[in-house]
Amino acid sequence: MTVVAVRRRFAIDRGTGAGAAIVVVLLALAAVAPFISAGNPETMDFNAILTGPGGAHPLGTDNFGRDVLTRVLFGLRVSMAAAIGSVAVALLIGVPLGLLAGYRRGWIDAVIMRPTDVLMAFPAIVLVVALAGVFGQNLGLMILTIGCVYAPIIVRVMRGAAMEVGTALFIEGARARGASHLRVMVRHVLPNAISPVLVQASALMGVAILTEAALSFIGLGVQPPTPSLGLMLSEGRSYMGDAPWLVIAPGLGIVLAVLGFNLLGDGIPRLFDPARRVRS
């Protein structure tokens, strides 16, 4: 199938297609990083400190003589893991809670939403920093932390969508056919309400990449010498004047990843709406 045929099949517009392509390529690069890169991202070479792009080091080396291309590829792994992991955590927490709150309303809604509102009142980055400070600084914990901090956003979006869908006549119709509340929620409300949540989730992917970068940048995320895009930015900052490739390469990586997820998110509603999907 050609690119055009694939796009027709799934009714994907140009922007969504580009976003999907970027995300797929970055994910693939992150997945195969250990196999395609020249060496270890932590191997230092003191004979090649801060060499410019070209030759044996296509993107140059840093102040320890480490290959920037290798480090960017490995850094991408961390960033992608952080983005996907934390958004998955946010969805796992947020979707059931938001669905329940929006569909059942009343006191259930109040019990779920009050703490959610309190959490949302804090700036996310402050919470992440505080939690990272308390729980320490390994990647797994960081993913959990970012996920928990973004869960309230998912809860809110899911609740709003579930509330709207919950009042639809076909929901009452499903109940009149003898479906239980659980079945109605999972089978009828969720599929019709999930689309805005997924849009939000893809936007959060970009935000999570930035959050990981920010955390690593201020030293609360991934610890050196493990490469992460944010950490590389932070370390490269001191040499920015003499060796701009140290910040350009990871910076571009972050920009591309965020752009890819955002473009992809724009196209999601189409995929979940039968009326807007092209029948083949």
Next chain:
Amino acid sequence: MTLLAVKDLRTEFRTDGGWHAAVNGVSFTLEKGEILGLVGESGCGKSTVASSLMRLLPGNARIGGGSVRLDGADLTALPEAEMRKLRGRRMGMIFQNPMTALDPAFRIGGQIEETLRAHLKLDRATARAQALSLLQAVGIAAAEERLRAYPHELSGGMRQRVALAIAMSCNPDLLIADEPTTALDVTIQAQILHLIRSLLVKDRGAGALLITHDLGVVARVCDRVAIMYAGEIVETGPVAAILGAPLHPYTQALLRAAPSDRAARGQLPTIPGRVPPLTDRPAGCAFRERCGQAVAVCATPEARARHLPMPGREVTCVRHAA
């Protein structure tokens, strides 16, 4: 044989001032193989009666008293799990707006099969075959193809046929149709009503409660009719008798206000005044203030007594007290 017996049903809604009855002591019966029309203007409580029968009331409403007996068993006392087994199985329901009555995310076939499989424990293939024959029964052409269609690909009339197919999929004893044809044009309306009458009521011997504000619909398909006003049934009887010789002043006014050839030439008569609000229902007859024939006794509780002026007819009006 009596299929459904509703007695003194009282359904209340919570407002700031407490609980107020939107359905206030409604009683009626429905025989097997009979269509009973429930008629009244908007806000009179007829849809609340339907939700009460299905026990699908919104969170701010409750059944405050009375009984709903389906083949003798009181539905108001049933645990929710038991009630759920009845919905869709012994009681089917169709709604006013067919455009939104089907789940837009699933194909028609799947939605019919869902009900069949949940209640009758059919396997996938049997359910599919059953769904196909149901679609054919409600007169959908190219039914095989339509099973794979999404709701948005069907017209309003077709969707209401599908909704009817789902409602009758498990051979229910009782069909509750809440303004099933209001959103449809006249020819489709006639076809849907004919389907309800022939398929469900005549062939299968089910009973149907048809909620409507259209007296023309009542005249066409109902056997008996109950007229509702402000949460109460004011008059019940055979359709021909009530439409021909209404006893209650409200029924009389309603019939005068129905558009007809004669009325179309002049100004359409209306009923002066408005329905008293839920929170402020008068003690006696609720129609008293709009009634041209009200007397002193209409303001007393006595005015709410039911009278039986002739066999098969019931009216709540002191003018017909024996």
